[in-house]
Amino acid sequence: MVDSSARSKFIEDELRQVKTKVSTLQDAELVSCVPQQVRIDVQRTKSKRMSICMQFPSEYPDQLIIVELKSRTLPQRFLDATLKAVDANKEQFLRARQQAVAVARFICEYLDSNPLCVCAEEISDLRKEANVDADKGEFLKIKQKQSLVHLRAQEGAYFVEAKMTMDAQYPETYASTSVETNMPAVFQRFLTAQAKEVARRCVQPPLLRRKKGEKPVPVANFEPRPSLLPVGKFILQTARRYPTELCAICRVVCFPPDPSALTEDMEGDDFVERVYCGHIFHHRCIDKYMKTPPFKGGKKCPQCADIIFHDKWRASDQIREERWAHEQAKQRELDEVEDFLS
Ligand SMILES: [Zn+2]
Ligand SMILES: [Zn+2]
Numbered sequence: 611m612v613d614s615s616a617r618s619k620f621i622e623d624e625l626r627q628v629k630t631k632v633s634t635l636q637d638a639e640l641v642s643c644v645p646q647q648v649r650i651d652v653q654r655t656k657s658k659r660m661s662i663c664m665q666f667p668s669e670y671p672d673q674l675i676i677v678e679l680k681s682r683t684l685p686q687r688f689l690d691a692t693l694k695a696v697d698a699n700k701e702q703f704l705r706a707r708q709q710a711v712a713v714a715r716f717i718c719e720y721l722d723s724n725p726l727c728v729c730a731e732e733i734s735d736l737r738k739e740a741n742v743d744a745d746k747g748e749f750l751k752i753k754q755k756q757s758l759v760h761l762r763a764q765e766g767a768y769f770v771e772a773k774m775t776m777d778a779q780y781p782e783t784y785a786s787t788s789v790e791t792n793m794p795a796v797f798q799r800f801l802t803a804q805a806k807e808v809a810r811r812c813v814q815p816p817l818l819r820r821k822k823g824e825k826p827v828p829v830a831n832f833e834p835r836p837s838l839l840p841v842g843k844f845i846l847q848t849a850r851r852y853p854t855e856l857c858a859i860c861r862v863v864c865f866p867p868d869p870s871a872l873t874e875d876m877e878g879d880d881f882v883e884r885v886y887c888g889h890i891f892h893h894r895c896i897d898k899y900m901k902t903p904p905f906k907g908g909k910k911c912p913q914c915a916d917i918i919f920h921d922k923w924r925a926s927d928q929i930r931e932e933r934w935a936h937e938q939a940k941q942r943e944l945d946e947v948e949d950f951l952s
Contacts, residue, residue, distance in 0.1 A: 621645050621666050624708045631711045635718055648710045652718055655778055657683045657728050660721070662714050674700045675709040679717070685730040692720050725757040728780060729838050733759060736842040759785075761842055763849035767869050768793055770801060770849035774838055781836035784809035789845070792869045793852065794882055801848055808844045812837035852890065858913040859895040876922075887916035896923075901937070905930040 625643050632640040632650060641649040641661070648664045660681040667673040677696055679689040696703075696713060706712045721727065733752060740761065742748040747769065751760040757780075762771045770791040777783050787805040791798050815832030819825075853865045864882045866872060873881050881893035889911050891899075900909050900923040908917040908927065925933065 617666075617668075617670060618645070620671060624671075624710060627708055628710050632714075635711070635714055638714065638718065650714050652714075652721070654721060656782060657780070658721060659683050660689070660717075662717055664710050664713065671707050671709060672704070674703060675713055677713060677717075684727060687734070688724070688727040688730045691730075692717055695720055724754050725778070726752060726754055726759070726776065729759070729776060729836065732836050732839040732842075736761075736839050739839075739843055740846055759838060759842070761845060763846050765850045765853040766865075767867060768849070768853040768865065770845055772801075772805065772842070772845045774841055776838065781838075782813065782834050784813045784837040785841050787841055787845075791849075793865070794872055795874060796882075796884060797848075797852065800884065801845065804848075805841050805844060809837035809841050812840060852884075855890055857892045857895050858889045858911060859891055859899055862892075864890045864892060883920065883922070885911060886919040887911050887914050889913045896920075901930070901934065903931070903934055905934070 622645070625645070625648070628643050628648055629640065632638055635650070635652070637652055637654050639651045639653075641651050643649075645666065650662045650664075651659070652662065653659045660679055660683075663678040663680065665676040665678075667676055674697070677693060679692060681689060696716060699716060703709045703712050703716075726733065736759070737750055740748070740750050740763070742750050742762075743764070746764040747762065748764050749760070749762050752758075753760060757776050759774045759776075760771070761774070762769060768791070770789065770793065772790075773788045774785040775787075776785050784806075787802070787809065789798060789801040789805060791801060793801075813834040815828035817826035818829045820827070854863060855865075856862060857864050866880070875881055877893065879892065879894040883891045883893050883896050885891070885896070896918075899912075900918070900920075905927040909923070909930075910916065911918050
């Protein structure tokens with residue numbers, strides 16, 4: 611079709627077809643429909659928005675329609691990938707002759723079949739951050755259909771696997787994470803709870819109390835942030851940190867090299883205790899430390915000097931002093947008995 615008047619007539623026909631058929635595209639709005647440009651805006655969710663701008667080339671319809679994608683919310687790398695996919699399927703559009711609606715429909719379907727498109731940058735950053743070592747059994751898998759990112763980190767004989775799922779409203783909603791690990795159960799619980807907390811903080815404003823006694827209110831001007839990368843980083847750091855970390859008191863690695871040697875007995879000598887600051891201890895080491903003076907001002911972590919908070923050792927300074935005095939008195943009595951007998 612080299613004849614320019616035939617081209618113009620073809621385009622006029624197609625523009626009429628675009629006006630009637632655009633309503634068959636979900637969440638799409640026809641913004642302009644003139645021979646110079648067809649523009650269709652698509653808004654699936656708050657974060658999945660784009661403008662599809664199309665222009666008819668000089669040899670249209672024997673040439674592929676010229677497409678440009680604009681979006682303030684979707685990553686450029688996803689827009690580039692979409693255009694590549696359009697180009698890869700160009701035969702199908704050339705056969706269709708009237709290409710505008712066919713191309714727009716293809717782009718909408720591509721958007722829907724790639725729910726993780728909103729995380730493209732985050733996934734790329736997480737890949738760099740993770741720098742997975744496949745020889746150790748580590749991986750970072752992307753499952754578009756399930757909108758899932760599956761991460762496995764390994765340190766020595768210990769692994770942590772996290773499945774992070776993003777729903778349709780992501781990043782306004784947070785990544786929900788399930789964790790599997792062969793670390794002790796308390797670490798599994800910590801990883802699960804803290805992954806949720808890290809994610810929640812990305813989307814929910816912190817509360818602020820202006821005056822004492824007043825009800826706390828959410829801080830103003832809070833913008834939700836994507837949570838996949840922060841959660842992924844947290845999982846990686848934790849998975850790689852603890853298996854080699856030393857007891858904050860005796861400076862011996864807490865995790866046995868063989869996970870089958872781990873004890874789940876909460877009062878067992880080798881049970882691994884993790885305190886609020888994040889440092890870890892053998893149960894026997896911290897138990898002795900918490901029951902030994904000085905108590906004034908609270909017992910501090912020998913590693914970072916933060917006060918140690920732990921459910922197992924909740925006694926106040928005064929109670930600790932009294933217990934200590936009592937233990938000492940008992941010991942003196944025993945010593946005296948021994949002296950007397952010897
Ligand atoms: Zn120790
Ligand atoms: Zn500490």
